[in-house]
Amino acid sequence: MSIATHPRTYATVTGPHATFVTLDGHAESVTPTADEDIRQAVVRRATDEARRSGTAIELVTSGDRGEHHLLIDPAGSTTPITRGPDLEPRGRANLDVGDEDLDDPELGPDSADDIALFREEVRVPTPQPGNRRADADPATESPARPTFLTDAPVVGARPTGWRGVLAGLGLTVKPSPAEQRRAKDKAVVSRQWAGCRTVAVVNGKGGVGKTMTTAMLAAVYAREGGGNVLAWDNNDTRGTLGWRTEQGHYDTTLRDLLPVAQHLLAPLAGVSEIARFVHHQTADRYDVLRSNPELLATDQRIHAADFDRLMQVAARFYRMVIFDSGNDESAQRWLRMIDNSYQLVIPTIATAESAESAALLLDALRGRDQRSAALADRAVVIVTQSEPAGAAQTRFIADGFAGHVRAVHTIPFDPALKAGPLRFDTLRPRTRGAWLAVAASAAEAL
Numbered sequence: 001m002s003i004a005t006h007p008r009t010y011a012t013v014t015g016p017h018a019t020f021v022t023l024d025g026h027a028e029s030v031t032p033t034a035d036e037d038i039r040q041a042v043v044r045r046a047t048d049e050a051r052r053s054g055t056a057i058e059l060v061t062s063g064d065r066g067e068h069h070l071l072i073d074p075a076g077s078t079t080p081i082t083r084g085p086d087l088e089p090r091g092r093a094n095l096d097v098g099d100e101d102l103d104d105p106e107l108g109p110d111s112a113d114d115i116a117l118f119r120e121e122v123r124v125p126t127p128q129p130g131n132r133r134a135d136a137d138p139a140t141e142s143p144a145r146p147t148f149l150t151d152a153p154v155v156g157a158r159p160t161g162w163r164g165v166l167a168g169l170g171l172t173v174k175p176s177p178a179e180q181r182r183a184k185d186k187a188v189v190s191r192q193w194a195g196c197r198t199v200a201v202v203n204g205k206g207g208v209g210k211t212m213t214t215a216m217l218a219a220v221y222a223r224e225g226g227g228n229v230l231a232w233d234n235n236d237t238r239g240t241l242g243w244r245t246e247q248g249h250y251d252t253t254l255r256d257l258l259p260v261a262q263h264l265l266a267p268l269a270g271v272s273e274i275a276r277f278v279h280h281q282t283a284d285r286y287d288v289l290r291s292n293p294e295l296l297a298t299d300q301r302i303h304a305a306d307f308d309r310l311m312q313v314a315a316r317f318y319r320m321v322i323f324d325s326g327n328d329e330s331a332q333r334w335l336r337m338i339d340n341s342y343q344l345v346i347p348t349i350a351t352a353e354s355a356e357s358a359a360l361l362l363d364a365l366r367g368r369d370q371r372s373a374a375l376a377d378r379a380v381v382i383v384t385q386s387e388p389a390g391a392a393q394t395r396f397i398a399d400g401f402a403g404h405v406r407a408v409h410t411i412p413f414d415p416a417l418k419a420g421p422l423r424f425d426t427l428r429p430r431t432r433g434a435w436l437a438v439a440a441s442a443a444e445a446l
Contacts, residue, residue, distance in 0.1 A: 006058040006071060007195070009049055011042045020045045023053055023195050024446075031370050043070070043078060050074045051308050052340050053195050054265075054315030074312055182433060185440035190224040196315035197446045200341040202325040205357035209347040209384045209411075211241050213438075214324040215422040217345065219284035220439040221320050223424065229286040230278065230318040234337050235326030236301060242290035244422045248279035253292045254302070254310065261309045265316060274317045284424050287318070302333040311340055329361070338365070338372060343442050344379040346405070349386040350394040355401075362404065377406065380441045384411040386418075407441040409434065 010021040011030070018030040018038050032041035046059040056073040058081065069081035175183070201213045214231050222229040233241040233254070242253075257264075257277040264273060278287035302310070314321050323337050338344075346361065348354040358381065365376040381401045385394040394410050401408045414431040416423070424432065 006056055007053060008058045008060055009046055010060050011046075018042050022049055023057065024193055028374065029370060043072065046070075046072045047074070047076045048339060051311060052198065052315065054312035074308065178433075182436065185436045186224050188440040188443050189220055189436065190226075191443060191446075192225065192319065193446060196319055196321060197343075198321045198323065198341045199343045199345055199442055199446075200323040200325055200337050201345045201347060202323075202338075202361060203346055203348060203354070203358050204327055204329050204361055205348075205354055206327050208349050208354045208357070209382070209386075209417075210326075211244060211324050212384070212417055212422060213345060213347040213382060214241060214322050215245060215284075216424065216435045217439050217442065218286040218322045219281070219422075219424040220435055221322075221443075222281075222284060222286035224439075225319070227285045228317075228319040230289055230314055230321045231286055232289045232314065232321055232323050233291040233326075234302075234307075234323045234333055235291050236328050236331050236333065241288060241324045242279070244420070245288045246279060246281050246421070248275070250276050252277045253290045255292060257289065257313065258302075258306055258310060261313050264313050271317065274313070289314075301331070304332045304336050307333045307336040307340075311336075329364075338368075338375070341375065343445050344375045345382060345438070345442055346379050347382045347384065348397065349384050350390045350397050351386075352397075355383070355397045359401070359404075378445050379405040380407045380409065380438065381405050382409050382411060382438055384417070385413040388413050406445065409438045409441060411435065411438070 007023050009023055012019045012021075018041065019027050020030045020042060021027050030038070030041050030045050032038050036044070042061070043059070046057065050057045050072050051074045054074065056071055059070045059072055061068045061070065071079040071081050199217065201210045201217070203210060211233075214233075218229050218231040231241060231245070235241075260277075263269060274287075278289050280287050311321075323341065325334060325337060328334055344365075346358045348358040362376045362379065365372040367373075381398075383394050383398045383401075385391055390413065398408045398410050411417075411434050412428075412430055414428050416426040416428070417431070424435075427435070
């Protein structure tokens with residue numbers, strides 16, 4: 001029998017509320033809307049997780065009516081997974097879903113042509129003390145031998161400057177607190193997750209540093225984590241990410257990618273085929289998915305279904321996506337970006353109008369729905385000093401956001417950020433350290 005494997009999510013229901021466990025192990029609350037019950041809300045949340053991952057997932061549920069396994073694809077279709085009587089499930093959750101509920105049309109289109117999926121699971125005996133097999137005879141089993149292998153040590157902070165010179169001479173010198181902090185930040189941003197992670201850079205006002213922030217975060221994650229990072233210009237209205245980054249071999253934009261999305265999702269599509277539609281940054285190692293700033297917004301609208309298809313492509317080819325959000329918070333592509341993001345980064349410059357726009361966005365998200373409110377609460381705010389003499393105002397605005405979001409960071413003035421190509425190596429050392437700290441703060445919630 002062939003074994004079909006899918007990533008798993010779980011749910012636990014208590015009365016009208018539920019706790020949903022995502023593919024990466026994060027637990028979050030699920031509350032039904034006015035026109036749905038708790039079971040439909042859990043399936044809806046699982047469908048969002050399938051869209052984010054770009055693949056079908058298995059939702060494991062159990063409750064008073066027994067345990068059930070549903071296969072949910074990114075389009076929202078649900079199919080019951082039937083198990084043989086002697087197969088044990090790998091995990092348990094509590095969700096009150098019975099056999100009669102699988103026929104509920106509001107839970108998903110289960111057609112008569114659907115073939116029930118059987119998954120055979122290999123049950124491995126629990127290891128016993130001494131590395132013996134569970135069914136072994138202690139009188140005949142040979143004693144366990146020691147292993148000759150040890151885990152590779154994690155590379156720690158390395159002294160630099162005069163400390164590095166002394167260390168090079170063979171003297172024992174501890175890294176400075178700043179070096180230890182930088183090493184810790186690098187360890188965080190270089191993490192590899194099981195599944196694609198998404199960060200949305202958002203502020204409804206233009207000229208506040210969204211494009212700059214997108215490029216700098218993408219550079220940090222790609223340089224420290226080994227690439228496979230996409231900066232996506234999710235902008236209807238003259239997105240300029242393409243103007244401030246390198247152009248690849250092909251003059252292509254998001255509009256060119258959309259018609260071939262289904263081909264790129266086919267099983268035989270090669271990993272290099274995405275290169276025709278993105279623009280690789282040679283030094284900073286990330287790719288850019290451009291919008292077309294030469295077109296009017298009416299000529300490049302991306303509807304929710306189109307965004308979801310593009311997100312499936314991005315999740316297949318990249319481990320991380322950074323969205324440059326644009327300014328139209330009513331656009332379908334903007335709203336779907338929020339629904340598909342793990343983390344919000346909210347940039348502002350040190351002016352009252354820019355900061356107020358960021359604060360109003362946080363207020364609006366907290367009133368939108370429960371998930372958006374959670375994103376707002378754990379957002380990371382960046383205040384950039386856009387002029388050489390603006391340090392005091394930058395600190396004043398940063399202090400105003402403290403306590404209202406998970407973290408607040410400041411970026412010092414750096415002429416390399418004002419205009420022209422965005423390259424991480426052109427920044428001053430202090431500015432590079434500040435962006436590393438921002439990226440680490442954002443990654444901690446992923």
